[in-house]
Amino acid sequence: MNTTTLCPLGADSALASTRFLLGVDGGGTGTRVRLSDLQGQCLGQGEAGPSALGQGAEQAWRHIQQAAQQAALNAGLPALDWSQMAVGLGMSGSSVTHLVEAFMAQQPGCALLALDSDGFTTVLGAHGGQAGAVVAAGTGSIGEALRRDGSRACISGWGWICGDEGSGAWLGLKAMRHAQQAMDGRAVVGTLARAVWAVAGHDREAVLAWCAQAGQAGYASLAPVVFEHRGGDGMAAALVQEAVIELERLAMALDPAGDLPLALCGSVALRLAPDFSGTIAGRCVSPQGDSADGALHLVRSALQRLRT
Known part of the structure; x- marks a missing residue:
């Protein structure tokens, strides 16, 4: 799917309210988040259980919130105010419309959400937002690419029951x-x-x-x-x-x-x-970052679009 951006407060209010950025890597085995300030300085990280959308929106948000709270504690923040959070999410299952709708319906009042597949945020993280390809194989498997003309490609990632070969x-x-x-x-x-x-x-x-x-x-x-x-x-x-x-x-x-x-x-x-x-x-390069980094790149780009 293309990036989905949700601004519950409206663009101007979202920009005025945002104090922190949260990058979420939500997969079938676990959830990893990275908390940063608006300048991109990493403040803390956290982990929790799986948040793949196919396993349910309630579980996904519960584990995202657990991981986010852990990141906040690592950053020395007593609690997170979600209305001050712009959240980028790379989520397994984001290509299934009804799963995305259920997930969005339960969001905890974030200033801004930018959602895409965990495969695409992996591409963004691995190549610093520039053109490149990724073959990702962990719990599942997928290949995604951001081409030099800005178009995208996605291969595999059909799910663990009948696809995800090599995972x-x-x-x-x-x-x-x-x-x-x-x-x-x-x-x-x-x-x-x-x-x-x-x-x-x-x-x-x-x-x-x-x-x-x-x-x-x-x-x-x-x-x-x-x-x-x-x-x-x-x-x-x-x-x-x-x-x-x-x-x-x-x-x-x-x-x-x-x-x-x-x-x-x-x-x-x-x-x-x-x-x-x-x-x-011979074509392989070392990743510059991971899916959580890519999710931060995703939400920074969404904020930039709102400013312009």
């Missing part, structure tokens, strides 16, 4: 499928299957119960198990290699000409980076 949740689903087949006798029992059973249970009933409640974050929690056993288990090694291939395909589809600097972001992408081919590795 932590995708690896976890693959590992669980293998463990189930090994339990049935349809696959060889190796260290990966045994490690998954150690987490989910050693019988059918326990595994089914674990899968019923796991959700995106639960499956993503199995990704480290895959990496841990890649050296001694053929299936774990194959899954890691498959993840590399999927993320390389994503990068090529995102920027076929290789015109843009490419940043790898997220725990899974960074862990897989040494396995990338020279073609992709």
Whole structure:
């Protein structure tokens, strides 16, 4: 989606009321926020549980507020007055209109909100607001780019149930499928299957119960198990290699000409980076910042538009 800006107080009132900026990175596993003054000086940071919009607007705002309060305490502020906050948000699930509407309806009275996808704020953070591409793989996966002409591209990010190839949740689903087949006798029992059973249970009933409640974050929690056993288990090694291939395909589809600097972001992408081919590795640059930095860039840009 394009950036959504909400000014509950009107443009002039929003500009007059804003005293602090808050950048929010809201994902399926956790929420990270960064609090700054109007000049961009970082004052404090905070973390809380997941705030992906698909997990519910009430949970999202609860965790954003918890993380924001932690950042305020780190900054020496006793409490946050949301009417003085201009908030930039990079949120998983922001492309689904009804989820955005539910989220906006519960906002706590902020002076200004600027909302976009966590993929796009990752691009803004990684490249300092300039043109560039990002392959981000953590709990989920997505490729986003800001082209030199100002247009945007988005690849993957279809969600953990049927997409997000190369992500932590995708690896976890693959590992669980293998463990189930090994339990049935349809696959060889190796260290990966045994490690998954150690987490989910050693019988059918326990595994089914674990899968019923796991959700995106639960499956993503199995990704480290895959990496841990890649050296001694053929299936774990194959899954890691498959993840590399999927993320390389994503990068090529995102920027076929290789015109843009490419940043790898997220725990899974960074862990897989040494396995990338020279073609992709040669295009990679170190990120200048993260999604929370990009969210701050997003809201600063929204404020600038209001001033002009």
